[in-house]
Amino acid sequence: MGWRRARCRRSSCKLFFPEDPVKIVRAKGQYMYDENGRQYLDCINNVAHVGHCHPDVVNAAHEQNQLLNTNSRYLYDSIVDYAQRLSKTLPEKLCTFYFLNSGSEANDLALRLARQHTKHTDVIVLDHAYHGHLTSLIDISPYKFRNLEGQKDWVHVAPIPDTYRGIYREDHKDLVAAYANEVKEIIEQAHKKGRKIAAFFVESLPSVAGQIIPPAGYFQKVAEHVHKAGGVFVADEIQVGFGRVGKHFWAFQLQGEDLVPDIVTMGKPIGNGHPVACVATTKEIAESFAATGVEYFNTFGGNPVSCAIGLAVLDVIEKEHLQAHAMQVGNLLMELLNQQKVKHPIIGDVRGAGLFIGVDLIKDKEKRTPATEEAEYLITRLKKEYILLSTDGPGRNVLKFKPPMCFSVQDAKLVVDAMDKILTDMEKEGACEPVRDLQS
Template sequence: MALEVFHKDETLQMRRKLIGQSCRLFFSRDPVKIVRARGQYLYDENGMQYLDCISNVQHVGHCHPSLTQAAAAQMDLLNSNTRFLHDNIVLYADRLAATLPKKLCVFYFVNSGSEANDLALRLARQYTRHHDVVVLDHAYHGHLISLIDISPYKFRKLEGQKEWVHVAPLPDTYHGIYREDHPDPGQAYADTVKSLIDEAHKKGCKISSFFAESLPSVGGQIIFPTGYCKRVAEYVREAGGVYVADEIQTGFGRVGSHFWAFQLQGEDFCPDIVTMGKPIGNGHPIACVATTEEIAAAFTANGVEYFNTFGGNPVSCAIGLAVLDVIEKEDLRGNAVRVGGHLKQLLLQLQTKHPLIGDVRGVGLFIGMELVKDRASRKPATEEAAHLVRRLKEERIVMSTDGPWDSVIKFKPPMCFSIEDAERVCTCIDQILRGLSETLNVILPNRRSHLHTSQLLQPCCFYNHPLANYFHLKFQRKFILNKDRKSSRKRNGCDTDVM
């Protein structure tokens, strides 16, 4: 198979013509054309290798040969649908059940995380006979109409908030209303959910569900404070609702110590519905909803079939099974603990050197490094984060940002990421931040002052400075912000919701 059919320019031209422009490219001003990949490495059309720090979908590594073999063998044998009996779907459900608390023992297979969350919403509503949903601020749960409604990250830019959606504060102890110095932020944030439910009840609303990623990703790689989920689940169940744990970005061992991120909250917490996606098939379109017998029974009781044409087909399940095998055989959870732990340590060391690094947080290979203008105000260093990502790309490291201000550098690499990879990326970050800091001290002795934009527009030697891109970006951003604040988060030509 040819690695490349068209020259990169032609691919780009065709893409602009043929593919809806709402589908954005990474690094839109100079996108990357990737033609092959293996493990944690991507290769462009010239054979240049990139270290991949963000492809959480390619969970066990790009193009794992076991998966290709499993897919090809099953494709050669049978691909049908769930109306025929087949062993793969029951084998696979059984294997998934073994990773979950006993209570979560009924499965529905679908094709994407979005389809999983949409079905979870149907299950919750059918079981509770309630309609309203509580979600966390800045959350993203998928691209479908039903999910944009429960994703503040999206609906704030689109249709706005529906009356049946209730937005609770993100339990972010770095930026939020209760911070790391609070004696019990888990309880305090859970109480905000309780208040929201009480308010909803006063308006006559009935809560069907609380939806949350077990570690909010688009929200900025947030780690829930201890006890939060358990208390929220209690409040939601008291209101007759159910707890939906969106594990689409965080499941399948990414946190290392546990198979599911919700398990970080202790053995006495168990969601009522768990949705899975992204890493489940290592890139193959498969996703899943796990729930309790009671909820499944209520859904069956409506007497209407749920049929998903491709969901749970023998090929998808064969690939899903192969992913579980590789996670076990290659001890990828152990690797996430070891490499993730080491990476976090390295980033914490960098934090002692670089005032720009305000916070380092995460578990396993789900890590966020938040950049701030200064540590006292915690003002997000959005441009600096974008600059870092662009400079890392020049060093052939693919990285991205997240969080409400795109100020969080997010690590969600394939789970075969190595100690050497972690050291390489941290060395690069160190160099880039050192360069940034030195230059800022030369050009802007007072870091809080602003370079006058006219200086940037003058044709001077500044443009040859290594930081020209950074200032150009800063100027562009200022200009855009003045023009239209809403579009400012798009300056990279890419939202950061889904990698």
Template sequence: MSAGELDKKNTIDLRKKHIGPSCKIFFSHDPLKIVRAKGQYMFNEKGQQYLDCINNVAHVGHCHPDVVKAGSQQMELLNTNTRFLHDNLVLYAKRLQATLPDKLSVCYFVNSGSEANDLALRLAWQYTGHKDIITLENAYHGHVSSLIDISPYKFQQLSGAEQSQFVHVAPSPDVYRGKYRADHADPATAYADEVRDIIEQAHKKGGKIAAFIAESLQSCGGQVIPPKGYFQQVADHVRRAGGVFIADEVQVGFGRVGSHFWAFQLQGEDFVPDIVTMGKPIGNGHPMSCVVTTREVAEAFMSSGMEYFNTFGGNPVSCAIGLAVLDVIEKENLQDKALRVGQYLCDLLEKLKDKHPLIGDIRGRGLFIGVELVRDRVKLTPATAEAQEVIYKLKEQFVLLSADGPHRNVLKFKPPLCFSTEDADLVVEKMEVILTELEKALGLNMNNTVNGGNERQQASADENGPHRSSFIKTNQGTPHPSKRLKTR
């Protein structure tokens, strides 16, 4: 149980021997061995501190003492399943419900975002009696087989994979790089109309829509913020077809967006999903998760006659931890802090954008921020290798950031919510130096952006960060600071 027993090489060797090779590691050519963490900082085996801009799971800060205490105390007392009555379960459900619109009143506790999204599909299928699912381009909803099917981010990685006939992929409502952009008069309607058209097409083929599912803000998909009003219109179309709207808040919920507790609320007070799924930050790292839905959907699910039992879901320890996380968010005003620090960081990044041609777009809500790097601001040529370079250079300077999106060119900020303005200053300062060097090597300046093909680059990594480094070759053949090789 003790950390740091083995020297790093032994750890790596044992990992190669006994851990599935599909389980990737950050910075694979020189991975990090982290032995402790506190707040927004992680520490390696030598005591070196890293500023953590990526661990959205450690929502209220790594190893928050209140959360640890709640978990430890409850572990000493009781940890069992929900076939027994327990106050933690019902008090936690009540507390969660209070953060949501009234009609979202019935909870199912599960162990992971994947279990939550799978259950959401089961609820939708049972409630509607329909089968077809509409998902978004580049979406990621989890790793169990039913979710790979509705996650283009995943199934498009498979050579020769077939898209299930029940799955329909709508364009990502990305107003920077998507089909309808910021210059469009009404991108919300335009993107929602795409969903309407998909429904019509499905109907023509005899399909029936069970659900539309989307992250309230696309995370792995490239930190995409859908235009306001999009969800309402989509929900109208989908409900008219007898389907339900599933808002996946696994990555973006619990106050991260600052202005609201849930990211779907950014769309406006009038928007209420039929099912909301939660995950990652819910237990600050403890494996837990939740699905919340309406009484109607819950009753329909019950009417199938099939019990729902989840061995670990909703156990008293998980609920104690979940309650503690809600307490800390409230007590430390972390939602407000996310709003304030997020805005501060966005402002700094916007200033950086004015000086650095590699930055194509800054978009964020609270402490959910994307910085999209491009080689050409007109053609939007993804600066994929450059994004990897930024991340590797930052790591050398003890800052952890990741890149994602279909082109792996969007730097993702999703730090613990205790992230401070000083932390923001630090990371932006370091980014500025790295971008300056990179642009110099590339021969890029504000009046001269590198042109290059806009081909889609193969994104072979998962939803959460840099697994392999890249070798940058610029069009000009400029020697590049990076010596690292793309492994495949």
């Protein structure tokens, strides 16, 4: 099977566990099954938000497919019903919705909206950010462009507000001001060059950067600087929206009730695996966009089947209390992982919110050197225990937990017990180098 895929997909399309890939033939809930019927616990798939092949979502798609599927040039109720349901989860100011097919499309449209509304061009992003695979988004994704054509002159990169291994750390007296002032300085330098800021793009919780939790209040301070410069604030919720963070429905709300982004983009979990995406924005920005006289039309965006699926996902989140569940299970998982941090020195940091958690593995407590090889070894061993987990971060040393929202207390205990045994074995076998603590 592997050679057939290699011939038609080529090397740029990567597999999980490329040395021993898993062939998945079906999935249900938080589990995936290979061709031999073996069950794997899925700790990776934030796309299957309410669980793989959730019957309510599958039935909604099937029933609507039998009735009607067309484009939004015709009148049908579901697109309005869906927009109204989404609006109830967002600040009142975000009252206009555009429906699309992917997170990349959503962020590309957000970029167009920002530029049309502000009449400016430049964009500020965080270091290691990833906003999509379209050319326009590669340009604002340091995670990608640093390995391709480099940074465009209209793109400005701010330090990521990582309080564990960033330029300002947990012992700094005012992390919010320190990191926000970096953005302010970028704006001032851009203005000196005659450049103007259209938008600050930010993942509400940076994911590929290593499951980062920005300090509360940082977004508000940055928004203040960006608005003063005539730009807009774009919150990318494509990885972390729809109740994943537990305490709130949207991850940007972790920053405080007074934060209202100008644009919010959604994707991945919105359709539980079906290609749906959305951009929510203000009436003023939408009117600026319409003022061009050029219509916005997306052939498949907001079609009746997609809307039926989107509504079903919202129904399941509500009916099964998945937001509260994410908080309960996520809190337990964080507690169990922090217990492992005390036991295993290789665990330098445990951070997260709800069912979005990162475990930062290190070689050195003082330098916080990424334990890249050890992280790869650990997830390979977990796979042999039928647990699927991935790594990310600039050093590929951060274990990423972002499972389907039906992930249970029992699942959390199972994963942590397996990690404990593997890390203990690694320490005995010398697979983990002794973590140096220069203060001891």
